[in-house]
Amino acid sequence: MNPIKLIGFDADDTLWKSEDYFREAEATFLEIVGRYEDVSASAESLYALQSRNIALFGYGVKGMALSMIEAAIEFTDARISAKDIHRIVEIGKAMLDHPVELLPGVAEAVREIATQYPLVLITKGDLFHQERKVEASGLADIFQRIEIVSEKNEAAYRRLFKEFDVDASEFLMVGNSLRSDIAPVVALGGFGIHVPYHVTWVHEQAEIHAGAERWRTAASAQDIVRTLAELAGSPTH
Structure with missing residues (x-):
């Protein structure tokens, strides 16, 4: 039976498809932050920050975008420019707009x-x-x-x-x-x-x-x- x-x-x-877009977004984020600091350990640090934020932001693109903004400020000691913060926001928007x-x-x-x-x-x-x-x-x-x-x-x-x-x-x-x-x-x-x-x-x-x-x-x-x-x-x- x-x-x-x-x-x-x-x-x-x-x-x-979904995770591919997150990986592409992470690579672009690291390229932006890499203009300010050595990013050799930043991927692991970004994941640690995302994990801490899940309870507040939940899963998905918006939570990742907020975590990337927070991480960018933290990794650069707040030296990151408003222009580059806006680039990170645009990464999130592009992910939300991806075709299915x-x-x-x-x-x-x-x-x-x-x-x-x-x-x-x-x-x-x-x-x-x-x-x-x-x-x-x-x-x-x-x-x-x-x-x-x-x-x-x-x-x-x-x-x-x-x-x-x-x-x-x-x-x-x-x-x-x-x-x-x-x-x-x-x-x-x-x-x-x-x-x-x-x-x-x-x-x-x-x-x-x-x-x-x-x-x-x-x-x-x-x-x-x-x-x-x-x-x-x-x-x-």
């Missing part, structure tokens, strides 16, 4: 899975930006619910299970982040399909030491359907 009753999909770097570029095979895979299961999109980040990307993706009509959350942790998934009246063992999550998409779901007794992206923010990296029988890695979007069929035939644990 198929145990899966509901499937969740991550958005950024699972359905469409679906990953290869994603639309076909999601639509095929939607013929067999109800789907929910679960993403985190800035509300307005994520809503715009979902709408621009052309995939919004496939999902029964769009969930934009402040954090994807066990508490967030428990709320989702309650709202949809499903047990953890009846849910499967598809995403590129082991930390946010796979680990909390598996820890609760659910299933997961990890679809690695070619670059992953260090904050989203993790290891999973339990529940190996309940999650798999799919090499690409085209591989998700086959991997789902494998897991759907697995007994619940």
Whole structure:
């Protein structure tokens, strides 16, 4: 008997490109700050500052832009010019204005899975930006619910299970982040399909030491359907 009753999909770097733009923004930021100071350790320092600010700014482009401004002032002892601060603001605006570029095979895979299961999109980040990307993706009509959350942790998934009246063992999550998409779901007794992206923010990296029988890695979007069929035939644990 198929145990899966509901499937969740991550958005950024699972359905469409995202981290590439953050990396490009970081490189431009370091080029700006590098005109004032040695930036050999600035990437690590920027990440440390971003991590501290997540509780205040949340995830997404706006939080990163604010952190870059703060970091630029801190790294240069407030010597950075107003012109260069404005350049950093423009980096953020450009990221918010990027077109939505679906990953290869994603639309076909999601639509095929939607013929067999109800789907929910679960993403985190800035509300307005994520809503715009979902709408621009052309995939919004496939999902029964769009969930934009402040954090994807066990508490967030428990709320989702309650709202949809499903047990953890009846849910499967598809995403590129082991930390946010796979680990909390598996820890609760659910299933997961990890679809690695070619670059992953260090904050989203993790290891999973339990529940190996309940999650798999799919090499690409085209591989998700086959991997789902494998897991759907697995007994619940």
